[in-house]
Amino acid sequence: MERNVVYSAVQPSGIPTIGNYIGSVRNWLALQEEYACYFAMANMHAITVRHDPALLRRRTLELCALYIACGIDPEKCTLYVQSQVPQHAELCWTLNSVAYVGEMERMTQFKDKSRKHEDNINMGLMDYPVLMAADILLYQTDLVPVGQDQTQHVEIARDIAIRFNNRYGETFRVPKTLVYKQGAKICSLQDPTKKMSKSDENPNACVFMTDDRDTIIRKFKRAVTDSGSEINFSEDKPGISNLLSIYCAFKNRTAEEAEREFEGMGYGDFKLCVGETVADALAPVQAEQTRILADKEYLSGVLARGAEQAFRAARKTLDKVYRKIGFYRGE
Numbered sequence: 001m002e003r004n005v006v007y008s009a010v011q012p013s014g015i016p017t018i019g020n021y022i023g024s025v026r027n028w029l030a031l032q033e034e035y036a037c038y039f040a041m042a043n044m045h046a047i048t049v050r051h052d053p054a055l056l057r058r059r060t061l062e063l064c065a066l067y068i069a070c071g072i073d074p075e076k077c078t079l080y081v082q083s084q085v086p087q088h089a090e091l092c093w094t095l096n097s098v099a100y101v102g103e104m105e106r107m108t109q110f111k112d113k114s115r116k117h118e119d120n121i122n123m124g125l126m127d128y129p130v131l132m133a134a135d136i137l138l139y140q141t142d143l144v145p146v147g148q149d150q151t152q153h154v155e156i157a158r159d160i161a162i163r164f165n166n167r168y169g170e171t172f173r174v175p176k177t178l179v180y181k182q183g184a185k186i187c188s189l190q191d192p193t194k195k196m197s198k199s200d201e202n203p204n205a206c207v208f209m210t211d212d213r214d215t216i217i218r219k220f221k222r223a224v225t226d227s228g229s230e231i232n233f234s235e236d237k238p239g240i241s242n243l244l245s246i247y248c249a250f251k252n253r254t255a256e257e258a259e260r261e262f263e264g265m266g267y268g269d270f271k272l273c274v275g276e277t278v279a280d281a282l283a284p285v286q287a288e289q290t291r292i293l294a295d296k297e298y299l300s301g302v303l304a305r306g307a308e309q310a311f312r313a314a315r316k317t318l319d320k321v322y323r324k325i326g327f328y329r330g331e
């Protein structure tokens with residue numbers, strides 16, 4: 001029987017944070033056992049803000065090594081670099097004629113990034129959701145696991161798929177968003193009303209997957225907390241709730257279990273405990289990432305195989321799209 005398809009990606013736009021890990025990669029581990037999974041290093045998305053080319057190349061490999069170190073198994077899923085599969089750009093161009101400027105202008109990420117990069121509001125930044133729709137639709141995806149911040153983009157991918165199917169006949173499977181209740185939005189340690197982002201200018205705001213133990217513990221000790229002294233999930237305690245979410249994700253605890261564990265503890269000890277938990281969990285992942293990165297031959301083999309598998313699946317969809325849309329394909 002054919003398995004349902006899962007698609008997800010992370011941009012190599014910086015060092016991944018524990019937000020990227022908790023909101024996405026961590027959830028992929030179970031999915032790869034059951035679904036046909038495509039996991040990408042979304043480097044084409046990463047050039048929509050100013051970047052250093054040499055660093056982008058390095059970050060792409062580091063991200064791949066990190067995926068594998070976290071438990072993503074290239075034997076069970078298709079792990080590949082987006083730019084190595086040209087159909088992403090080709091389908092994006094085709095879908096550009098189905099997507100409307102007005103809907104792109106309304107996207108929260110576009111508005112946020114336009115504010116942040118006032119001197120570089122480029123077409124790629126605006127087109128980001130169309131490229132993401134192409135990423136997803138190319139593989140006839142059923143499920144797209146993402147953090148809260150990306151749900152709007154999956155909605156647009158669905159709208160584009162439905163619009164294309166209505167206009168040109170059944171072509172794309174319409175994907176569903178998969179957002180996990182726990183950890184869908186990990187927030188900044190310095191401003192818990194804002195999501196944790198790898199491109200945050202304040203390095204104390206996020207914990208990077210490669211931070212060493214002392215750095216991790218220092219960042220948690222400095223994390224902004226709320227008034228009061230109780231440690232519980234509450235809307236008026238965004239700082240404490242965020243730290244609890246991080247703890248639950250790394251320790252595999254439910255909200256109630258975590259609240260019970262910390263009953264009566266002071267904020268200082270609580271923050272130290274969360275920091276130590278994260279540091280303990282990341283240490284083996286970091287060691288494994290370093291080991292994999294050093295094995296260049298293995299890594300390039302994984303990526304060559306991944307690109308080939310992704311290419312084959314993507315070509316099938318793009319052929320269908322070109323046929324439906326009326327592109328001349330030779331006699």
Ligand code: AQP
Pocket residue numbers: 009010011012013014017019020021022023024042145146147148149150183184185186187195196197198199200
């Ligand atoms: N803070 C977060 N909490 C939960 N999930 C998150 N994700 C990102 N931040 C959090 C999820 O991680 C996946 C990969 O994201 P991405 O790298 O493609 O882009 P992003 O969402 O824009 O992440 P960043 O860290 O904020 O990157 P920059 O700073 O480069 O824009 C997605 O599933 C996302 O939901």
